Amino acid sequence: MTTATQPLAAKPTLAGTPWRERAEEALIPPFVALLVALICGDLLILSYGQSPASVYRLLLEGTWGNAYGFGQVLYKATTLAFTGLAVSFGLRAGLFNIGGESQLAAGGFAAALTGLALPVGTPLLLSLPICMIAAGVAGGIVGFVPAYLKTRFGAHEVIVTIMLNFIVLALLNWFIAGHLHVPETLHTPEIHAGVLPRLADIDPRFHGSAANLALVVAVIVAFAVWFYLFRARGGYELRAVGLQPQAAEYGGISVGRAWMRALTFSGVIAGIGGINYVLGYKHYYEDGFAGGAGFLGIAAALVGRNHPFGVLVAAFFFATLSQGGLAIHAFVPKQMMDVLQGVVILAVAMAVPEVRGILRGARRRTAA
């Protein structure tokens, strides 16, 4: 089923096509999807007897229009950036990691345990890297299992990661519900060290919003992923395997090792994402905090066309939808945004092969 992921991989050649054509193929599908989503949104708003124009204005005012709303968008975008980068990293090697949900949760859990174990007053310069490593290792372990089973036994990574989601989340639930929770709750005690400064500490206008230093970590991770994929040898191998495993193998690249790296590090990236909630927002691990962010990461990777910076933009877009739902809730139920998320993913998935076919057909005609 590796061929099934090929519509997502950017191109059949690594550098063969002019960038303008690549940009067209990459950018048109998200815009088509946005248009489709806007039309669907209109219909849903009208079904509630409201005016689309005023609801959309409200949505923008509640998200980008004030510091609190914007801060909340940035907070939500941070988690989605991590899970989106994780998914796109795997997809570059032709592998679909649907385990972002449990990798994120495992990372957050490990970060919380580490934050609890560290002595009070550990400086952030020390506690942040330690917690990040713990989170990354936990996510990496969850990512390693499908990587190993794929490489060693050929077990399909899509199914294994889905099944692992249920297994890992049940295991974490057992840890929390059975052993580690504060009585009457489903969360751990507050961490002693590793609390990240919030955006509001720098600019008081963001007061109340959860945006925090993890946002900067997410941007750094995006740059690191970009550098690795497009400037480092390992990333080149990874992309070569994603485009054509047989050819890569023939060219002397170990496909198995590239797969191992792709899925394990995909898990690491998603795992680090756990710091946003645990170190940046609540300062404890709570059962179920991932709440679908792993799956929305797939959406961010898809809409961001598997490019690290595209993923950041897409994460910002989906975070805006999610926060926008709260802003319009008095007039149209926020559940509308759940519908639109699905519509956007579906529309992009359909538009990618279609737009490519149309563009290439047109080019052939002009060339002929």
Add this chain to the structure above:
Amino acid sequence: MNPFSFLTQMIRIAVPFLFAASGGVVAERSGIVSLTLEGFMLSGAFAAVLGTNYSGSPWVGVLCGILGGLIFSLIHAVATIRYRADQVVVGVAINLLAIGVTRFFLKLFFASSSNSPRVAGFGGNIKAAGFDNPLLWLGVLVAPFVAFVIYKTPFGLRVRAAGEHPDAAESVGVSVTRVRYAAVAISGILAGLGGVYLALDQHQFTDQMTAGRGFIAISAVIFGRWDPIRAALACLLFAAAETLQIQLQGSHAIPSQFVEMIPYALTIIALAGVVGRAVPPAALGKAEA
């Protein structure tokens, strides 16, 4: 533990799995990935409650539920077959869309973000232990019926050909496209019925009430190696584990979370080939003209 009550409870729990897994076998044997069963079940469950609520008759609810599953399966089919979209991505999108649409309409029709009002259902005689519900019997019979269709009818042969060797099927005049549309539609109808059973059995719709049952069904399909009867046996096995967990509750013999893991862990073991390798249909997930 009373073995009779164990058996009846196991069958009641297995029915939604049996419907959805039977549908999953048909779609996957035709070459289309069925990660969408969860979404089909959820839309079927909601449509059934909507229909029953406004008509007062559970039979109308059954028809509506079939329609609900069918509509979502047709979206799935158009996206993956006509537009050749990635089947896994579409699967994720369909599941998210089903959650979103049912939530939105729950709010629109019932002004609630958690559950619908109570609706009529089938049976209800305490002594019958759920066996006076016609849907239960339908669920028990669906797997043998699907096995018959898959192995003994021309349509079943075409489904298997489309999933194993679509080019060969095309070359002898079978329209792979049409066969796959039909197979996906069947999976939507059957998984939708699984949702109908669930909703009418509980006499209401609750947000995300399928709670991963569609994924247990897809586990059963894989664990049963894409064979309808073996998949049904896997459903019964998974249902037995869940029954055991419910009946052992309070005794703290095994934490419930570990029993929950059983279907998923077994599926991974089956995929890794420890006990007889699970080999999917050759053309599964491959988008081709």
